[in-house]
Amino acid sequence: MKTFGVRYLKYLKGSRAAYGGSAGSLLDDYMRQGGEAHAANLPPSQKFFYARDATRDSGASQRHRTVQLRLGSAQMLSPTTANIANNNEAHPLFFSQTAPRGAGLCISLVVALKKLGIGRLTELQGALIPLLLKGKHVIAHAETGTGKSFGIALACANRIIRENINYRLHTVIIVPTQELALQYDKWLRHFCGSTQQVVQVAIESITLEVQLAKLHNIQPHVLVGTPQRVADVLRFSPTLLGEKLRRKVDCVILDEADIVLFGNIRFGRQHISGINLVDRLFRSRREEVPAQIVAASATIDGRTAQALNMWMRNDKAVRLTTSFVEHTIPQTISFYFYSESRSYPLPRSLELILRLICKQEANPRVLLFTTQEEVGSVTNQLNTLKSTSPEVQKWLRWNGKREIAAPLETLLDPEKGKPKRICRSKGDVYVKDNSSIEKLNTGLLLVGVSSHSLSRGIHINEVTHVILFGECPPASVFVHCAGRTGRMGKEGHVVLLYPPQSGRTVQQVCEAVEVPFLPGRMEQVEELLLGGDFSSVDALREVSGAKCAY
Numbered sequence: 001m002k003t004f005g006v007r008y009l010k011y012l013k014g015s016r017a018a019y020g021g022s023a024g025s026l027l028d029d030y031m032r033q034g035g036e037a038h039a040a041n042l043p044p045s046q047k048f049f050y051a052r053d054a055t056r057d058s059g060a061s062q063r064h065r066t067v068q069l070r071l072g073s074a075q076m077l078s079p080t081t082a083n084i085a086n087n088n089e090a091h092p093l094f095f096s097q098t099a100p101r102g103a104g105l106c107i108s109l110v111v112a113l114k115k116l117g118i119g120r121l122t123e124l125q126g127a128l129i130p131l132l133l134k135g136k137h138v139i140a141h142a143e144t145g146t147g148k149s150f151g152i153a154l155a156c157a158n159r160i161i162r163e164n165i166n167y168r169l170h171t172v173i174i175v176p177t178q179e180l181a182l183q184y185d186k187w188l189r190h191f192c193g194s195t196q197q198v199v200q201v202a203i204e205s206i207t208l209e210v211q212l213a214k215l216h217n218i219q220p221h222v223l224v225g226t227p228q229r230v231a232d233v234l235r236f237s238p239t240l241l242g243e244k245l246r247r248k249v250d251c252v253i254l255d256e257a258d259i260v261l262f263g264n265i266r267f268g269r270q271h272i273s274g275i276n277l278v279d280r281l282f283r284s285r286r287e288e289v290p291a292q293i294v295a296a297s298a299t300i301d302g303r304t305a306q307a308l309n310m311w312m313r314n315d316k317a318v319r320l321t322t323s324f325v326e327h328t329i330p331q332t333i334s335f336y337f338y339s340e341s342r343s344y345p346l347p348r349s350l351e352l353i354l355r356l357i358c359k360q361e362a363n364p365r366v367l368l369f370t371t372q373e374e375v376g377s378v379t380n381q382l383n384t385l386k387s388t389s390p391e392v393q394k395w396l397r398w399n400g401k402r403e404i405a406a407p408l409e410t411l412l413d414p415e416k417g418k419p420k421r422i423c424r425s426k427g428d429v430y431v432k433d434n435s436s437i438e439k440l441n442t443g444l445l446l447v448g449v450s451s452h453s454l455s456r457g458i459h460i461n462e463v464t465h466v467i468l469f470g471e472c473p474p475a476s477v478f479v480h481c482a483g484r485t486g487r488m489g490k491e492g493h494v495v496l497l498y499p500p501q502s503g504r505t506v507q508q509v510c511e512a513v514e515v516p517f518l519p520g521r522m523e524q525v526e527e528l529l530l531g532g533d534f535s536s537v538d539a540l541r542e543v544s545g546a547k548c549a550y
Contacts, residue, residue, distance in 0.1 A: 012520060012528075013520050013524075014336045014493070014520075015515055016335070016515070016516075017330070017331050017333070017515050096123045096124070096125075096126035098120045098125075098126040099126075100113055100118075100119075100120075100121060104130045108161060109154060109157060109158055109161070112191055113154075116429070122146050122147045122151070123322065124142045124148060124151060124320065124322060125146075125148075125151035125154070127140075128151045128294075128320065129155045131318050132156075133159065135292050136292070136318050137292060137294070137312045137316070137317035138294045138295070138319075139295050139296075139300065139305070139312075139317065139318070139320070140294075140296040140297075140320045140321075141296075141297065141298070141300045141319070141320065142298060142320070142321065142322040143322060143329060144484070145483055145486060145488055147488065148296040148297075148457075149184070149255055149296070149459070150459070152184075153187040153191070154191070156188060156222055156253075157192050159171070160192050160222070161192060169221070170221060170249065170251065171221065171251045171253065172223050172225075172251070172281060173222060173223070173253040174225065174227055174230055174253070174255070174260050174274070174278070175226060175255045175256065175456075175457065176227075176255075176256045176259045176457070177226065177454055177458070178201075178204065178205060179437075179458050180456060180458055181201045182201060182203075183459060184199070184201075184222075185224060186429055188222060188224075190429045196218045196220060197219070197220055197221065198220060198221055199222045199223075199224060200224075202225025202229040202230055204226065206229075208236070211233065215240050216240070227263050227274050228263075228265050230277065231265045231266070231267050231272070234280060235267055235268060249281055249291050250292060252281050252291045252292070253294045253295075253296075254278065254296070256296075256480075257296065257297045257304055258304040259456060261275050261307050262274060262304075279311075282311055293308070298327075298328055298479055298483060299479055327512055327513045328479070329479055329513050330483070330486045330487075330492070332489060333486035333491075333493070334493050335494050335496070335518075336495045336520055337506065337518065337520055338353075338496065338497050338498075338522050338525075339498060339500055339503060339519060341500075346499065347381055349522050349525075350378075350469060350497055351389065352526055352529060353525060354446075354447070354467075355385075355392065355529055356525055356529055357464070358391040358392050358395045358446075361464055363462070363464070364446060364464050365440055365443070365445075365462055365465075366447045366448070366465045366467060367440075367463055367466050367485070368450070369451065369452050369455055369467070369468050369469070369481045370449070370450075370451065370468075370469040370470045371451060371452070372453075375449050378469060379449045382404050382405035382449070383405055392404060399443075402443075402444050402446070403439065403444065403445050404445075404446050404447060405446065405447040405449055406439070406445055406447075406448065406449070407448075407450065408436055408448040408450035408458075409437070436448055437460060440460050440463075441460060447467075452473045452477050453477075455480040455483075459484075463484050464492070465485060465492075465493045465494070466482055466485045467495045467496075468481055468494065470497070470498065470499070471502050472496065472498050472506045473509075474509070475509045478509050478513065479513060481494075
């Protein structure tokens with residue numbers, strides 16, 4: 001008996017990421033390069049500076065060779081069900097233990113994960129958590145949806161529970177957006193308790209006076225903040241983060257390191273970069289004790305690797321990767337490309353795509369990314385579908401509390417009231433604060449509309465489709481927007497709706513991320529909507545349940 005597999009957005013032409021070679025062939029080619037035997041005897045942080053023979057002919061593309069040089073001797077992650085003791089630091093594979101107890105998590109965290117329906121960690125989490133708990137410098141480069149941020153939160157929670165470090169701030173997590181900071185806040189409060197001594201967020205939504213007063217009154221274990229607010233805390237109250245012989249901050253974590261390190265930060269009358277901020281937290285004088293550095297991102301480029309090598313040069317660092325491709329996209333994501341035309345302007349194309357999603361998907365959760373200026377107008381346009389789209393009307397009738405579209409945001413009122421209740425869902429937790437993020441997590445919101453910048457690291461459970469509307473963003477932003485779906489090995493779908501003048505940019509981005517560019521026709525979408533019910537969600541369920549004997 002064999003079950004027929006039916007994908008959503010059926011009968012539309014899509015494409016998936018197809019890298020130039022398998023991990024095995026790339027590793028084999030990597031180990032045969034000249035000078036590797038000599039480089040294996042060097043500290044890992046110095047291997048970046050050894051160039052390769054540019055005239056050597058190999059099966060890997062020039063892009064792959066460049067990225068391999070940038071990563072140095074990074075170790076490819078490989079899962080194992082047994083405890084393999086790999087003492088060869090030059091070995092190209094890093095064996096990770098995906099059982100929560102095997103990765104070093106305490107019993108209370110294992111039980112909490114089981115209540116969330118999480119019985120195994122991802123390969124990256126199984127490797128990252130033990131290294132972070134051991135105090136190692138780590139650079140983690142993996143595609144979106146592998147649980148980098150969640151793994152960091154688990155390691156910090158384990159350190160809080162097991163090591164009994166009281167009355168001081170010992171970990172600083174720097175993130176690019178306020179929403180990602182609040183995401184860490186909800187995870188740590190769920191696993192360690194909803195008290196301000198566990199974690200505090202340092203974000204611009206909280207006034208600086210209130211922020212400093214809270215930090216002075218109650219020192220948290222972990223401070224999670226944006227670069228600008230962490231710089232403000234460091235400037236106005238340096239004793240919180242440690243002064244001479246810096247012993248207060250033991251660990252500095254950079255989530256989305258490629259954007260955190262090169263942002264522009266106001267520090268009094270001068271402007272500094274994220275590198276200067278991290279350097280003040282890490283080590284500014286020779287006699288000071290350095291902190292542990294952990295950096296994670298799906299898009300670590302050359303200048304980010306060089307900046308991280310500057311701090312890790314004299315210390316042993318571990319580099320982990322799941323791909324030798326710089327911009328990594330999971331192969332579980334399907335891409336659909338539609339250009340604006342005279343018959344199908346962008347607003348009409350968006351309406352047709354959303355109607356088809358509602359027709360073919362039983363529980364749709366859609367994220368739409370556009371420019372900051374267009375967020376309000378796109379949200380208003382989508383809300384007009386309540387009276388014009390029968391497919392959307394059918395979705396709304398299931399629950400009177402459902403809404404079509406809203407800007408993606410987390411509500412925060414830090415100056416009054418106690419922390420909001422944290423609720424469990426399948427595989428994740430969410431804050432019950434009546435925000436658009438909570439409504440998406442609970443299925444009461446169809447489309448969350450946001451700017452491209454908010455795509456960094458934010459996780460919303462069970463997102464089925466991502467729509468990129470308008471001008472195509474750069475490759476690094478494109479990767480993070482697309483990575484909001486197809487997470488943890490699940491199927492995902494990304495639809496690009498772009499004006500004709502962005503056609504060349506879309507092709508260049510597709511070439512950079514190694515996704516075949518297959519332009520679609522909006523007429524096919526309209527034909528599926530006007531045709532019979534064969535492509536509806538009920539018909540798809542019937543076909544998915546059909547059996548065929550061979």
